[in-house]
Each structure stands twice: as structure tokens, then as C-alpha cells.
Amino acid sequence: MEQPPKTGRGIKSDETLFALIESLRELDGAGVTELAERLDVAKSTIHGHLTTMREHGFVVKHGTDYHLGLGFFDYGQYVxxxxxxxxxxxxxxxxxxxxxxxxxxxxxxxxxxxxxxxxxxxxxxxxxxxxxxxxxxxxxxxxxxxxxxxxxxxxxxxxxxxxxxxxxxxxxxxxxxxxxxxxxxxxxxxxxxxxxxxxxxxxxxxxxxxxxxxxxxxxxxxxxxxxxxxxxxxxxxxxxxxxxxxxxxxxxxxx
Structure with missing residues (x-):
């Protein structure tokens, strides 16, 4: 299988999104402030990504913390x-x-x-x-x-x-x-x-x-x-x- 080239020309918002997903996994859930500080991104940006993912079933909110949702499991099973x-x-x-x-x-x-x-x-x-x-x-x-x-x-x-x-x-x-x-x-x-x-x-x-x-x-x-x-x-x-x-x-x- 060929490896995709790393061009360094990825879309910044996508890079932030994937870093956010990885952080939620590594931290086993986290709040907006913790994620913003960890990724050095504005809280409004983090909140926007989380809101969109929550609407599509890819994160869930428990109290003030967000966790990865079962939407990922659905896609993983398909793959x-x-x-x-x-x-x-x-x-x-x-x-x-x-x-x-x-x-x-x-x-x-x-x-x-x-x-x-x-x-x-x-x-x-x-x-x-x-x-x-x-x-x-x-x-x-x-x-x-x-x-x-x-x-x-x-x-x-x-x-x-x-x-x-x-x-x-x-x-x-x-x-x-x-x-x-x-x-x-x-x-x-x-x-x-x-x-x-x-x-x-x-x-x-x-x-x-x-x-x-x-x-x-x-x-x-x-x-x-x-x-x-x-x-x-x-x-x-x-x-x-x-x-x-x-x-x-x-x-x-x-x-």
C-alpha cells in the first residue's frame, strides 16, 4: 500500500480538528478550557468544533467535559x-x-x-x-x-x-x-x-x-x-x- 505524501499543505482547521480528536482520546475526555490550553487554540474555536461534532454524534458532553462519541465506532466498524x-x-x-x-x-x-x-x-x-x-x-x-x-x-x-x-x-x-x-x-x-x-x-x-x-x-x-x-x-x-x-x-x- 502506498503511503500518502506529507506535503505540509493541509488545511489548518482540519489539523486543529484532528488534534482535538486525538486530545479527547488521550485525556479520556476534557473541557473546552483544558483543550484550548493544550492545543494553544482559542476557546471559541474549540467550542465551535465540539458543537459541530456533537451535532453529528462524534462527541458527547458529560457535565462540562466532552468525550468521543459512538459515531466513530460506527465508521470504524464499516472500515x-x-x-x-x-x-x-x-x-x-x-x-x-x-x-x-x-x-x-x-x-x-x-x-x-x-x-x-x-x-x-x-x-x-x-x-x-x-x-x-x-x-x-x-x-x-x-x-x-x-x-x-x-x-x-x-x-x-x-x-x-x-x-x-x-x-x-x-x-x-x-x-x-x-x-x-x-x-x-x-x-x-x-x-x-x-x-x-x-x-x-x-x-x-x-x-x-x-x-x-x-x-x-x-x-x-x-x-x-x-x-x-x-x-x-x-x-x-x-x-x-x-x-x-x-x-x-x-x-x-x-x-
Whole structure:
């Protein structure tokens, strides 16, 4: 997928609106004064944006604070439903969770980052709803690396230029040379590992999902390192992932 160019010629009022939405998310709701001070924008401007969004169902007001509304959920559900791998992969993810007892994820990508499109939690005390729909750096995510390995080289360079290679743990790849070496290995072996590269004590394995020669996303299994060892990843779990991938790609072909 091509990344949209950043021209710096965006409309200022739109930039303010998106900054406002992001602030409401980060603050878990806020009042006009707090938002105006945070964004260094006039209170009248903030109030105008909030009034318009409230009229269209994108914010709600509780007391003096504004919060993001369910209008965003409606659009988010629509966008996710438009993803062919979502429609084709849900059942396979459910079956993987049941078979492995670990977290199973369907991952896609856009603008140089990976997104958790659908998942199941396995035998873990993790609320996956806090992860679904969030972005992840691709260089330290098993599904992200599986996707990166199947993108054109110039696009990978552009992604690194834009997002960098931030260290999430001491195991994270942080140089282009190391990244390209690993991507070559991933292409050869057909899967990507994340051995505590994103979160300490968490291992994951991802396999690319392709259709008609184009990368569509990835399927991954993640869990605590003591349970999801490298040997298990590259043994039974890899076999289960490959079978699920075949199922998803077959579904893609007949949808």
C-alpha cells in the first residue's frame, strides 16, 4: 500500500480538528478550557468544533467535559468490514485461539504501521479490546515483520524514514542493516518471530497473508515466553498457522 505524501499543505482547521480528536482520546475526555490550553487554540474555536461534532454524534458532553462519541465506532466498524482479510479470517483466528490457548491476531497494515484488526485472547488475563484497533511498529511485531518482508524495498526504506526503528526492548532491531537481514530470512523461511522485541517476556510468530501476489496482512500467535518458546513457535504453532493461512487464502479466493 502506498503511503500518502506529507506535503505540509493541509488545511489548518482540519489539523486543529484532528488534534482535538486525538486530545479527547488521550485525556479520556476534557473541557473546552483544558483543550484550548493544550492545543494553544482559542476557546471559541474549540467550542465551535465540539458543537459541530456533537451535532453529528462524534462527541458527547458529560457535565462540562466532552468525550468521543459512538459515531466513530460506527465508521470504524464499516472500515473494518471492508477489509477482505477480516471477513475471510475471523473463523481461522477463533480456531487458532482454541487450538493453541494463546492470543491469535489478524493484522493488517496502512501508512507504514501494523494494526490489530481482529483477535482472541487465549488463556491470558489480557483485555484484547484495549489492543484491537491500535497501531504497532512493524519492525518489532511478528505480523508487521511478515508484512514488511513482502513489501518493495523502496517502500520499506520510506517506512523506516517516517517511523524510525525505535527500541521497545533490548531485543528490538534498531538498524536498517539488521532489519533487512532479518526480512531476507523471513522471506526464505516463510514466517517471522518476535522474541521479546516489543514487550519483555512476550513471544510471537507471524505468517504473511497474500492474495494474487500482493501482501494483504498477517496472522500471528502471541503469548508469554515461558509458554510460547521459540521451539514451540517453530514447531506445532507454525504448523497450525500455516494450515489457518491456507484456509484464509482459500476464503479470499472465493469471496
Amino acid at each position: 473494518r468490514g471492508q477489509q477482505s482479510i477480516f471477513r475471510s479470517g475471523m473463523q481461522a483466528v477463533d480456531e487458532l485461539e482454541e487450538a493453541t490457548g494463546e492470543m491469535a491476531w489478524l493484522i493488517t497494515h496502512e501508512n507504514g504501521k501494523a494494526m490489530y484488526l481482529y483477535g482472541r485472547g487465549g488463556q491470558n488475563d489480557i483485555d484484547i479490546n484495549t489492543i484491537l484497533g491500535t497501531w504497532a511498529y512493524m519492525h518489532c511485531n511478528s505480523g508487521g515483520k511478515a508484512i514488511l518482508a513482502h513489501l518493495p524495498e523502496e517502500q520499506i526504506h520510506a517506512i523506516v524514514d517516517e517511523h524510525g526503528l525505535p527500541a521497545r526492548t533490548e531485543n528490538t532491531i534498531t538498524t536498517r542493516e539488521a532489519l533487512f537481514d532479518e526480512l531476507a530470512q523471513i522471506r526464505d523461511q516463510g514466517y517471522a518471530l518476535n522474541l521479546s522485541e516489543d514487550l519483555k517476556g512476550v513471544h510471537a510468530i507471524g505468517i504473511p497473508l497474500t492474495f494474487e501476489g500482493e501482501i494483504q496482512g498477517a496472522l500471528s500467535i502471541a503469548g508469554p515466553a515461558h509458554r510460547l518458546s521459540r521451539a514451540r513457535c517453530e514447531g506445532e504453532v507454525l504448523d497450525q498457522l500455516r494450515a489457518a493461512t491456507d484456509e484464509i487464502e482459500l476464503n479470499l479466493a472465493y469471496r
